[in-house]
Amino acid sequence: MNNKIYKYCLLQYRHSQFLGEVLNIGVLVYYPSFQRLVFLKPEKLLRLKFAYPNIQEKTIKIYFKAFEDRIKNLNVQPELFSNFDSDDAFKKFIFKEFLPEDSSALQFGDIKKAIQFIDDLTTIENQLYHLYFSAFEHTLNNYNRLDETHLLNKYKSLIKSLDSSVYNKENKRLFIDYEISPKEGETFKFDIGWKNGSLNLVKPVSFDVQRNETIQNKAYKFYGQFLDLEDYATDKNIRFDLLIAKPKKKDLFKTFDNAISLLSKPKKVKLIEESDLESYSQKTVAALNLFEN
Numbered sequence: 001m002n003n004k005i006y007k008y009c010l011l012q013y014r015h016s017q018f019l020g021e022v023l024n025i026g027v028l029v030y031y032p033s034f035q036r037l038v039f040l041k042p043e044k045l046l047r048l049k050f051a052y053p054n055i056q057e058k059t060i061k062i063y064f065k066a067f068e069d070r071i072k073n074l075n076v077q078p079e080l081f082s083n084f085d086s087d088d089a090f091k092k093f094i095f096k097e098f099l100p101e102d103s104s105a106l107q108f109g110d111i112k113k114a115i116q117f118i119d120d121l122t123t124i125e126n127q128l129y130h131l132y133f134s135a136f137e138h139t140l141n142n143y144n145r146l147d148e149t150h151l152l153n154k155y156k157s158l159i160k161s162l163d164s165s166v167y168n169k170e171n172k173r174l175f176i177d178y179e180i181s182p183k184e185g186e187t188f189k190f191d192i193g194w195k196n197g198s199l200n201l202v203k204p205v206s207f208d209v210q211r212n213e214t215i216q217n218k219a220y221k222f223y224g225q226f227l228d229l230e231d232y233a234t235d236k237n238i239r240f241d242l243l244i245a246k247p248k249k250k251d252l253f254k255t256f257d258n259a260i261s262l263l264s265k266p267k268k269v270k271l272i273e274e275s276d277l278e279s280y281s282q283k284t285v286a287a288l289n290l291f292e293n
Contacts, residue, residue, distance in 0.1 A: 006031045006116045007084070008128065009094060010109040011041075011067075013060070015052050023048055024132045026064065028094065028108065029125065033116060035078035039067045040125055042133040043210060063106060067098055087111040126213045146245040146274065151204035152191050154274075155243055158281035159288075166288035173288050175199075182232040188225075190240075196287035198239045200270075205263075206245040212255040215247065219259035226266040233268035240266075241280070244273045 011026030025048060027040040041064050045057055074080060074097065084090045094108050095101050118124065146154075160167050169176065175193035178201060182188075190201035205222060207215050226233075226240055233240065242263065246256050263271060272280045 004033065004116045005113050006033075006124070007087070007090060008112050008114070009091070010112070010132065011099075012107055012109050013048060013052075013055075014105055014107055015055075023051065025060070026067070027128055027132055028067070028098070029128065030081070030084060030090065031116065031121060032081075032084065033119075034121070035081050036075055036121075037071045037081075038121070038125060039064075039071055040129055040133070060106070063099075070097060122213055123217055126211070126217050129211070129213070145206075145248075146208045147206045148204040151206055151243050151245050151274070152202075155192070155202070155204070155277060155281060158278055159285055162281060162285045163289065166285055171288055173290065180229075180232070180236075180238070182229060188229070194284055194287055196283070196290075198237045200239050200241050200284075202241045202243065204243040204245075207247050207252075207256050207259060208245045209247060209252070210249070212252060215252060215255045215259050219262050223262045223266065226263075226269050230266055230268055238268065240269045242269060242271050243277065243280075244271050246273065 006029060008027050008029040010024045011028065013023045013025050015021045015023075025042065025045065029038045029040065030036070031038075045055075045060065048055055048060075049057065080093075084093070090111055091108075099106060099108055101107070116124065156167065167174065173195040176191070178190045178193035180188050180190075180201070190203050192202040194200050194202075205218065207218065209215060209218075222242070229240070232238070244260070244263075247253065260271060263269060
């Protein structure tokens with residue numbers, strides 16, 4: 001087996017065998033290169049409850065806990081995974097160790113394969129989570145989420161409310177959809193740029209999410225990106241201004257604090273949290289007003 005291929009199998013809720021209605025509510029993942037099993041599940045079953053109000057949510061959560069406990073025991077016995085070269089063997093293993101193949105509502109689907117493009121399994125699992133479970137994060141209060149678009153629009157609105165005349169393409173200190181190309185074939189796009197001595201390039205980064213892993217992955221992604229751009233920014237007199245939205249969930253605050261600490265390390269990065277957005281907008285407008293026709 002190619003060790004850079006991993007396998008996974010979707011746990012599905014089949015409300016009606018006759019109608020063929022299916023919702024994905026779990027993912028069982030096997031990494032051959034690590035001889036490791038992982039079970040992913042949505043944090044909440046709101047989407048399933050909205051679709052089928054009478055589901056036995058407590059029973060499903062008991063299954064989830066049983067799967068996680070079983071995986072802990074199996075992962076200390078890697079010799080049990082030696083014959084997983086065959087998809088059929090892996091499927092039989094799932095039927096034996098987790099759920100039998102029958103006509104009940106909970107069933108594992110077909111085996112899927114994907115390239116293990118990185119040894120950081122958290123990144124892979126985060127992508128699988130969002131691929132299959134992002135819909136479970138939509139709640140009735142989701143319109144309150146401050147994502148990148150809302151954060152950027154709030155910044156633009158503040159600029160226009162302070163001085164509507166400065167936000168236009170004729171202003172030579174203002175740059176919209178500004179791109180930099182530090183290396184051939186490598187381009188980075190920023191929503192807004194403005195000059196005040198240095199060129200300040202603005203990018204919104206929202207940590208108003210549902211999971212610790214999402215915050216961690218975003219933080220490391222941008223930390224690496226701006227660390228790589230440090231020499232280029234010094235040479236071109238550029239500063240990167242990140243508009244930051246913090247999470248609403250209190251249990252994510254510690255991870256968010258760690259993310260902010262990490263993003264503060266690149267020398268050419270300035271962090272502007274939502275609470276400071278108004279004063280930052282005032283500085284932007286003051287700089288844009290320095291241009292004289």
